[in-house]
Amino acid sequence: MILNILIPAGVVGVMGAIFGAILAYASKKFHVDKDPKIDEIVEVLPGANCGGCGYAGCSALAEAVVAGESPVNGCPVGGSEVAKKVAAIMGVDAGEDIRKYAYVKCAGQRNLCKNKYEYYGGLDCKEASITFGGDKACAYGCLGYGTCVKACQFGAISIVDGIAVIDSDKCTSCGACIKVCPRNVIELRIDTDSVAALCNNKEKGKAVKSICDVGCIGCGICAKNCPSEAITMDKETNLPVIDMKKCQNCGVCVSKCPQNVIHSKTNAKEDDSADKNVVNE
Amino acid sequence: MSGFVNIVLIVLAAVFVNNYVLSQFLGICPFLGVSKKVDTAVGMGLAVVFVMALASAVTYLIQIFILNKLNLAYLQTIVFILVIAALVQFVEMFLQKASPTLYQSLGVYLPLITTNCAVLGVAITNIDRGYNLIETIFNGVGGALGFTLSIVLFAGIRERMELADIPECLKGFPIAMISAGLMALAFLGFQGLIQL
Numbered sequence: 288m289i290l291n292i293l294i295p296a297g298v299v300g301v302m303g304a305i306f307g308a309i310l311a312y313a314s315k316k317f318h319v320d321k322d323p324k325i326d327e328i329v330e331v332l333p334g335a336n337c338g339g340c341g342y343a344g345c346s347a348l349a350e351a352v353v354a355g356e357s358p359v360n361g362c363p364v365g366g367s368e369v370a371k372k373v374a375a376i377m378g379v380d381a382g383e384d385i386r387k388y389a390y391v392k393c394a395g396q397r398n399l400c401k402n403k404y405e406y407y408g409g410l411d412c413k414e415a416s417i418t419f420g421g422d423k424a425c426a427y428g429c430l431g432y433g434t435c436v437k438a439c440q441f442g443a444i445s446i447v448d449g450i451a452v453i454d455s456d457k458c459t460s461c462g463a464c465i466k467v468c469p470r471n472v473i474e475l476r477i478d479t480d481s482v483a484a485l486c487n488n489k490e491k492g493k494a495v496k497s498i499c500d501v502g503c504i505g506c507g508i509c510a511k512n513c514p515s516e517a518i519t520m521d522k523e524t525n526l527p528v529i530d531m532k533k534c535q536n537c538g539v540c541v542s543k544c545p546q547n548v549i550h551s552k553t554n555a556k557e558d559d560s561a562d563k564n565v566v567n568e
Numbered sequence: 569m570s571g572f573v574n575i576v577l578i579v580l581a582a583v584f585v586n587n588y589v590l591s592q593f594l595g596i597c598p599f600l601g602v603s604k605k606v607d608t609a610v611g612m613g614l615a616v617v618f619v620m621a622l623a624s625a626v627t628y629l630i631q632i633f634i635l636n637k638l639n640l641a642y643l644q645t646i647v648f649i650l651v652i653a654a655l656v657q658f659v660e661m662f663l664q665k666a667s668p669t670l671y672q673s674l675g676v677y678l679p680l681i682t683t684n685c686a687v688l689g690v691a692i693t694n695i696d697r698g699y700n701l702i703e704t705i706f707n708g709v710g711g712a713l714g715f716t717l718s719i720v721l722f723a724g725i726r727e728r729m730e731l732a733d734i735p736e737c738l739k740g741f742p743i744a745m746i747s748a749g750l751m752a753l754a755f756l757g758f759q760g761l762i763q764l
């Protein structure tokens with residue numbers, strides 16, 4: 288009787304053992320020599336698999352780096368730290384570090400910028416922009432319903448007074464917010480630029496002035512007053528373009544701008560509170 | 569009936585009449601899971617063809633030379649599952665070494681097939697019908713081609729459904745289930761076409 292149990296148990300056990308042995312042998316025999324660098328690079332990458340580098344994930348980027356298809360600083364999230372580590376693994380120089388971060392080109396808070404109508408729909412910029420291009424009178428500004436907040440995997444975006452604000456310390460420049468924003472009001476800029484024109488309105492001065500207290504009217508005072516000639520006015524968009532290579536961050540443009548469009552990152556908080564006080568009074 | 573005609577009939581019967589997905593309702597999981605895009609459906613289908621043909625042959629040999637000899641036919645299910653799982657693992661390793669391009673294109677579908685009940689279904693059907701080795705292999709290939717046919721057709725339908733105006737409550741899997749049922753009804757038309 289006992290054999291009725293032992294034989295099948297033995298047969299299945301032996302078969303399992305044989306298959307196990309074959310698989311163990313096969314895993315050695317058919318072992319594919321992966322470059323150990325790939326695993327090392329995967330180790331130092333952030334592991335968020337955000338796809339900000341343009342590859343399917345961190346391991347795909349690692350393979351591309353080892354294959355020489357991607358530069359060692361290909362990971363926008365890790366920035367210079369990760370680039371240095373990857374460069375050390377690859378045995379090359381990390382090269383010039385150009386870290387970028389996203390910023391919202393709009394400071395038109397709800398009390399500063401007029402509304403076209405009362406919006407009672409869902410809290411989503413895309414949804415809001417379907418109905419007559421959004422409730423904001425300005426067709427270019429940030430709607431502030433937080434579509435980018437949901438898109439950000441790193442918790443860098445918050446809505447402050449109806450405008451999306453990006454924490455540059457947390458921003459990894461993966462570009463997820465830029466892709467989802469229906470207003471195209473988010474841009475990447477170089478970390479070193481501390482002066483930024485926070486307006487995206489491409490209309491002429493009068494049209495801007497009638498709807499927004501902090502909109503760029505395209506007067507060009509910033510360009511004329513800049514001592515290092517870093518600012519030029521874009522004729523098509525009526526917006527200033529700041530050349531960060533020339534900018535000395537002197538702050539002249541910030542103080543000269545009649546609409547308080549140009550903000551300086553270093554003293555941004557003071558500026559904001561000052562602006563608000565002026566408007567509220 | 570000559571051998572060649574017999575094999576053609578077996579393949580046709582496995583593809584249309586006894587389609588494993590739509591007539592016998594085996595392998596529904598990958599049928600619903602991997603049928604969102606035609607490309608991936610084709611990849612899955614090819615992987616199934618490969619594994620089913622191999623698994624049919626190996627399980628047949630194990631049934632004849634081990635289980636039948638030892639009077640252990642009742643162990644069929646558990647042994648076949650063991651064999652198929654090990655086989656798929658082995659094939660995956662082998663492909664990774666021998667043909668990286670094929671490995672890349674089959675991708676994640678190979679391990680998925682480990683638990684595809686259509687593969688086990690084919691292996692058991694082969695034994696039940698008393699096929700010989702050649703017939704077994706062709707039944708495996710036919711069954712897999714039938715699976716490929718149905719999953720590719722279904723993926724095509726689902727791609728079009730993406731654009732269709734479907735009632736909110738039926739979006740996603742409900743409408744997929746309904747269309748799978750309608751496809752099964754259509755395949756019912758092949759019933760009785762070939763008597764084996």
